[in-house]
Amino acid sequence: MQYLISVIHDKLDLAPSDEMAAIDVFNDRLQTEGHWVFAGGLGFPDTATVIDNRGEDAVFTDGPFVESKEYLAGFWIIEAPDLDVALMLATEGSKACNRKVEVRPFLVE
């Protein structure tokens, strides 16, 4: 079962080096224990482009699709047998990156 751990942040700053180091330690652990699927940090929301190609012509819009103080700063995708394990890992992830995180399951079937 895969879960998305979203990293939520409300300031436009990058993680300082000690936080980056803690994140590396956490990532190593995810890999060693077989939970690692993928992870990454994202550019600031104002670097986003929204595309809507539901109509006849594709429309490009500058900026994030939703304006809010809190934004998605990065994410992990992990493999875990159940929510208890996912929550335990997310708890440690939140500590490592010093940010609030959200856990969501991927759809199965």
Added chain:
Amino acid sequence: MIDAREAIIRAHREEWARVVAALARRFGDLDIAEEAAAEAFAIGVERWPADGVPPNPGAWLTTTANRKAIDRIRRENKRVEKQKEAQVLSDDEPPEPLGAIDDDRLRLIFTCCHPALAMEARVALTLRMIGGLTMPEIARAFLVQESTMGRRITRAKAKIQAARIPYRMPSADDLQARVSGVLAVLYLIFNEGYLATGLDTDPVRGDLTAEAIRLTRLIRTLMPEDGEVAGLLALMLLTEARRTARISASGELVTLDEQDRGAWDSALVTEGHRLVRERLDTGMAPGRYQILAAINAVHTSARDIRDTEWSQVVALYNQLVSLDPSPIIALNRAIAVAELDGPEVALAIVNRLEVDLAGYHAYHATRADLLRRLGRSLESRTAYDKAIELAGNSAEAAYLSRRRDQLG
């Protein structure tokens, strides 16, 4: 010849959680478990009067419910997937021996009280899945529309399924925190019964306090070694013992000092005291429920309010404050301090809590009483007004109004 109706009511009380839990384990789906269990009981209601009560009602209900669950899965034509899913869930590693009985009901309780669910969903799920209350009963208990309660439970069940909230004992590392989570749900149910909110509701809801006690007894059977489980049960029993003495015939709150102690339920008091003593004898450091139970044991040991050992009550509160430095605990401690060191000392403590408790009726009620005892009637009246305005319980509001109107 056992009356069939009585037998089914009894089986519902004693077997509901076991049937749901066994099905949840087998099929890995709370929705199927709940529906099939309800169907099995409905069939029992229909058949037992004619066919006679089966020799082992629990086994009969489980078998019937199993059959119903399989019928439903076939109907939904999802047999293969569901059985595969059930296989996955029951293939979970066996739970580590934790000194607890490995009981499906315990797994079900931990699932219903999972920290990833909203508190109100935990309460609703626990009353439905473990308590066997119907949706209308739960909706009535919490004064919400049936449809709202239905959505709450449906959403919680869907989250359990989609996010894969596991159906097993928490790990040893987690166990203590998860047990506290379960106890918080039960205490909330109890308190909603004991101090029911809503000015047009009964001030005390005996159905809810009784249900909370029944569920806590069940958990005590399943985790007999856990001190906080015993503590919470003792706390509930010693509180419940005073329930009838706590509301007057005219529906007014009767405070501890004015209660008719002869009207307390002595069997509950005895049982509560026995549990408190049992915990004391272990010599283990008590948690907050055990300390609260001990405080209630001191109160219920005094034949008269004047015989209360206030120094002991204050000592226990000091212990509690060191575990839980919340302003509400500090407020209750101050009430005991007033008896030991006088209302002036207590008032100074209470006044310091204003920042945190200005919106809490008991803060104003306590101040009002202390000011009254100090002869500061004008200030006392203002505090009573504020307390009445904030009181959510009809009996409490009636009591506070009378006290205010008696001020000179």
